[in-house]
Amino acid sequence: MNEHQADDLARFMGGVKRRNPGETEFHQAVHEVAMDIIPYIADKPVYKELKILERMTEPDRIVSFRVVWQDDSGAIRVNRGYRVQQNNAIGPYKGGIRFHPTVTQSVLKFLAFEQVFKNSLTSLPLGGGKGGSDFNPKGKSDLEVMRFCQAFMTELAKHIGPDTDVPAGDIGVGSREVGYMFGQYKRLANRFEGVLTGKALEFGGSRIRTEATGYGVVYMVDEMLKKHGESIDGRTCVVSGSGNVATYCAEKLIDMGGKVVTLSDSCGFIHYPNGLTHEHLHWVMDLKNRRRGRIEEFTKEFGGEYYADRSPWGIKCSLAFPCATQNEITSEDAKLLINNGCRAISEGANMPTTPEAIKVIQGCDYLLHAPSKAANAGGVAVSGLEMSQNSARLQWSREEVDDRLRTIIRGIHDQCVEFGSDANNHVDYFKGANIAGFNKVASAMMAYGVM
Incomplete structure (x- = not known):
């Protein structure tokens, strides 16, 4: 510049x-x-x-609304709901709904803006949006979550539709919450239509939707390594987080021969030097999804070390997968990864690397770095495939969806290479993803004229 x-x-x-x-x-x-x-x-x-x-x-529109619901003690609770409809130049708004105390308009605008570029990269006809609430489902009973979801959807239903805006799940919104919201939408609209993705298979969901984001993160790094004649097999992998993205990222890494040695949550991380197994991951999924426990409990069950109030980036690794939250890799973390010989970073969380850390990483030509808008597009890609299945009243096999996902991620990688390569054949994946995502949306916007 x-x-x-x-x-x-x-x-x-x-x-x-x-x-x-x-x-x-x-x-x-x-x-x-x-x-x-x-x-x-x-x-x-x-x-x-x-x-x-x-x-x-500038978002096309931002909808903010009051959500009033009743807890199990009969007390009235009040939360705020949002939907940011950022850009629909190439298709209906598409993006998740997040339930978490940290949800603000700023967070949702950043996510919706990122979603525009991410969805463009998939080559599917999807615009970008994001929504959510400062409601915290943790510690709430199923009935409390149901009442909140129904109250939330009662207002949101006025602003969405299968050809207008198709939300999905995100942090704090899994199949349970999607089911409650879809049921309320169906009741209000008196129609059965694909207005939400991430649904259960019994009522229009897609196979591997839950796994898709984590799988895509791994498929992206696999494509990056293949370009240099390398592979995941035998490499030590550090993963942050312990939700769906992190655990399914770890699952796919193990399937492809990687050795996953860490997982984390907001309180700290575990280090298991011998490498996690599928049995370990199933235990963690049960811990986090059903029992709402902390990752520290893993070491009490299986051994390994637990480090409180720390991130895992100081553990020596070949491949790093930030799958927890935004801005989790600082400049100091980036220096540790580089000094420890890390070969590639693939971002599973949205914007997990601080601007200062990105500058450090860009100064190291050896370290490959896939931004979240490219690496974690697997979730929205399979959401788009779920929309296609809903429209056709079909349900594809696991193998067919997985093959389509791999093809989409390969296409994203190729776009990054096309627009991010320099004269020395070095690929700036951030630059490539940004320009490729921009081009498609910009062309559509210009075709519509000034509006």
Whole structure:
């Protein structure tokens, strides 16, 4: 980026911050994209004249609403719900619903903005959106979760539809919550239609939807390594998180010969040097999904070491998979990974690497780094496939869905290589993903004229 482009970036980000004061997560997501797109469009005046990037950063609409529900003691509870409909230039809005105390408008805007590029990369006709609430399902009874989901959907139903906006699950929203919300939508609309993805197989879900994000993260790093004649087999892998993305990422790594030595939660991480097995992962899934326990309990059951209030990035590894939350890899963590000889990072969480850490990583040509918008697109890809199955009233086999997922991730990798390669054949996967995702959406927006 030359001096003139740096000035353009500073002016652009100044405008974004003025229009969106205090929304630091959103600012970070936009800056991560703009630092690649502004140099790319420097010699393409039509994008600048039509203010394409400025229009992409402004959501089509944001819906905010009150959610009132009753807990088991009879007390009235009040939460806030959101749906950010960011951009539908290439298809209906598509993106998850998150139930977590940390949900704010800024967090959902960052996720919706990222979703636009992620969905574009899949080559499926999907726009980008995101929604959620500051409701915390942890510690709530099934009946309390049901009442909340029904109250949430009673308002959200006014703004979604199979050709308008198709939400899915996210943090705090699994098959239980999706089932409650779909049931309420069906009751209100008096129609059975594919308005939510992540449904159970019994009422229109897709096989491997739960596994898809974690599997895609591994398929992405497999494609990156194949480009250099390498493989996952025999490599030590560090995974953060212990939810669906982390555990299914670990499962697929084990299937492909990797040795997974860590998992984590918000309280700390476990280190199991001999490598986790499928039996270990099944135990962790039961711990987290049914018993709502802490990862520390693993060491009491199977051994290994537990490290409280720490992240796993100091453990020596060949491959790293941040699958927990945003900004979990700091610049110091990045230096540790590089010094320990890490070969590749594939992001399972959304925006898990801080801007400072990205700069450190970009200074190391040896370390391959797949951004979340490319690496964790497997979830929305299979959601798109679920929409196709719903429209056709079909249900594909596990093998067929998995084959389609692998093809989609391979296509994402190829796009990153096409737009992210330099004269020395080095691939900047962040740049490649940002430009490839931008191109498709920008072309559609220009075709519609000024709107």
